[in-house]
Amino acid sequence: MPMSLTLISRRGFISTAAACLWANPGAPAFADSDDPTAARSLVFDDPFSDLDWAVWNAGPKAGTWDAGFYGRSAFARRTGEEGFNPYSIVDDPQAQDGKALQISAKYIGKPMSVPAYYGNNTSEFQWISGNIQTGRKDGTVTQGWRKGYFEARMLFPSHPLTWPAFWLMNDHSILDPKTSIELDVVEHKGWERSQYGSYLHEWGQPGEHHEGTGVSVGVDLTTDYRRYGILVEENKCVPYFERKPVMDTRTGEPANWPIHRSANLDLDGDTFWPLLTLAMRSDIPYPSDLREDQLHTHMRIDYFRVYS
Numbered sequence: 001m002p003m004s005l006t007l008i009s010r011r012g013f014i015s016t017a018a019a020c021l022w023a024n025p026g027a028p029a030f031a032d033s034d035d036p037t038a039a040r041s042l043v044f045d046d047p048f049s050d051l052d053w054a055v056w057n058a059g060p061k062a063g064t065w066d067a068g069f070y071g072r073s074a075f076a077r078r079t080g081e082e083g084f085n086p087y088s089i090v091d092d093p094q095a096q097d098g099k100a101l102q103i104s105a106k107y108i109g110k111p112m113s114v115p116a117y118y119g120n121n122t123s124e125f126q127w128i129s130g131n132i133q134t135g136r137k138d139g140t141v142t143q144g145w146r147k148g149y150f151e152a153r154m155l156f157p158s159h160p161l162t163w164p165a166f167w168l169m170n171d172h173s174i175l176d177p178k179t180s181i182e183l184d185v186v187e188h189k190g191w192e193r194s195q196y197g198s199y200l201h202e203w204g205q206p207g208e209h210h211e212g213t214g215v216s217v218g219v220d221l222t223t224d225y226r227r228y229g230i231l232v233e234e235n236k237c238v239p240y241f242e243r244k245p246v247m248d249t250r251t252g253e254p255a256n257w258p259i260h261r262s263a264n265l266d267l268d269g270d271t272f273w274p275l276l277t278l279a280m281r282s283d284i285p286y287p288s289d290l291r292e293d294q295l296h297t298h299m300r301i302d303y304f305r306v307y308s
Contacts, residue, residue, distance in 0.1 A: 029216050030244035031254035036149040036231050037243070040307035044143060047303045048101035050089055053078060055134060055142050058087060060116070061275065062135035062169075065177040067116040071163055072280040073105055073127035074114040082108050086130035086278070092300060094155070094225055100300040103278045105129035105162065107295040124286040133275040139175045144271030145306055150185065151229035151240075152276065153302035158222035160287045162190030163279040164299045166228050168272040170265065178204040181261055183237055183272065184212075186228040189281065190297075193220045198230075198239040198246060200257045211257040213248045217241055225302050232272060235262035276301055 046055065058078040060068025069075060076086050086104040094100075107127050112120040119125025134143040152166045166185045173180035184199040199212035219226070229240035236258050239246050248255040264270065278299045 029218065029247055030241060031247060033245050035243050036229065036240060037307045040149055042305060043145070043148065043308045044306040045303065047097050047099070048089060048301060049097060049099050051087060051101060056132045057134065057136050058130065058132050061131065062133055062137050062174050063177065064137065064175055067118070069117050070279060072119065072125045072161065072282045073129035074112065074117040074119065075131040076128050081114050081128050082112050084108070084128045086128060087132070090300070095300070095302040100302050102298050102300050103130040103132070103276070104296065104298045105278050105280055127280050129278045129280060131275060131277040134273045135169060135171070135174055137174065139171070141171045141271065141273045144171055144273040145308060146265060146271045147232050147234065148306050148308035149229055149231045150274065150306050151227055152185070152304045153225045153227050154186070155225045155300040156188045156221050157190050157297045157299050158193060159190035159294055159297045160290065161280045162297060162299070163281045164188050165275070165277045165279065167275050167277070168230070169275065170270050170272055172268060172270050179261065179264060180204055181259060183230055183232070185230045185239055188221060190222070193222050194218060196221065198255065200237060200259070202259070202261055207260055209260050213246060213250065213255055215241060215246045235259055274304060276304065
């Protein structure tokens with residue numbers, strides 16, 4: 001996901017940080033806590049019975065620091081790229097209302113012409129996948145919230161390259177990257193079926209700041225939907241799995257991460273906006289033995305909700 005004004009890319013950061021995220025593997029994965037929705041009201045609910053383009057925007061991550069691509073795939077605009085559209089609403093009996101948003105990734109395997117995409121002419125980067133968000137490159141945010149509990153119910157693919165995520169960015173980061181605050185509720189690697197990563201990044205100087213933890217859940221995240229959430233308060237955030245706070249493996253305590261730029265959020269009237277992404281990892285060697293059925297894969301999202 002993103003950026004660093006000190007020239008450490010998101011793709012590079014995950015490689016250097018990964019080693020410390022799975023420390024203390026015998027510690028509990030979750031803390032006891034009240035349901036984070038219990039004392040809050042539902043203020044936004046998208047069950048993805050359709051894809052409302054008045055709310056969502058598709059394509060590269062909204063921002064001005066770079067072209068908005070990362071990993072080994074190009075994020076398609078709403079009408080698709082290279083004859084492939086990764087966005088669809090599908091029937092799904094596992095979804096709460098019987099329908100889900102499906103975001104797909106497909107290997108094109110020939111030169112592409114996706115605008116501003118660095119991988120058009122490199123074979124292993126010739127994938128098309130999807131990213132939806134409520135931010136736009138002109139700085140417009142159709143839906144954003146300063147505080148609250150943000151939750152998505154998601155089903156991830158099992159795959160050697162997939163990198164699905166649910167994450168939040170702040171409004172002002174689009175046009176003013178040095179203000180960037182990135183809250184990665186969940187980042188999943190398609191071959192690690194029962195674990196994922198959660199992170200906070202405040203990119204760029206002054207005051208660059210990073211937090212993160214691995215989360216071992218004891219269930220297969222590729223066979224059923226799970227709820228991934230984050231509670232954002234005045235000056236901190238707490239990631240959740242199935243409405244329980246995750247434990248920070250570095251401290252053995254519930255993850256409770258300070259947002260150092262929170263005063264700026266309040267001063268400038270800034271909010272957080274969501275992104276739901278299926279990327280393909282580029283920080284590992286490209287598999288030489290991908291099967292035919294692995295050249296087209298999917299993740300599903302049952303809903304996205306905000307409680308305040």
